[in-house]
Amino acid sequence: MTNKFILENKISSIKKYLKILDDYKDLSREKITNDVNTKGAVERYLYLATQATIDLAEAIISYKNYRKPATFSESFTILAEEKIIDKILEEKLTKMVGFRNALAHGYEKIDYEVVYDSLQNGPKDIGGFINIVEDLYS
Structure with a gap:
């Protein structure tokens, strides 16, 4: 596989995860924090989007x-x-890594208020990163 193919494949995966997450963005904080199926889906796709990023x-x-x-x-x-990215985006993506680590290693300690906030902001930050990468490699 060429490097460009690898980059395109990662970007495609991330966009797929962000599209799925977009379906959950308009749900209420209560729905996301209290419904076990919704909570699980949001967690999983935030994790996958962050890991792919x-x-x-x-x-x-x-x-x-x-x-x-x-x-x-x-x-x-x-x-x-x-x-490649500015310091502001670096800080936002670094926070997403911390969130990903919490999802991966601390299931009993997950703060679902943070999950909700990550759903509202994380995809925008990841999308900004994707735009930068696409501009560089298109």
Whole structure:
């Protein structure tokens, strides 16, 4: 597989997850925090979108031969250092990584208010990153 194919594949996956999440954005905070099926779906697709975004960042780093990140969060730090993204987007995507880690490792400790807030803001931030990447590699 070529690097461009890998990037396009990651972007396609992310867009698919964001489209699914968009179906949940207009639900009430109560519906998302209290309905177990809705809560599970939102969690899962936020996790998948965030993980695919991390994978995309790592693919760009590899493609450009930037230094290897030690953590998922550092992937976005490197992209900011290399002027691919700005510091504001770096901070937002780094917060999404922290949220992803909470979903992956702390199911009993999940704050569903944070899940709701992540649903409202995370897809916009991820979409902004996708736009930057598409502009760079189109």
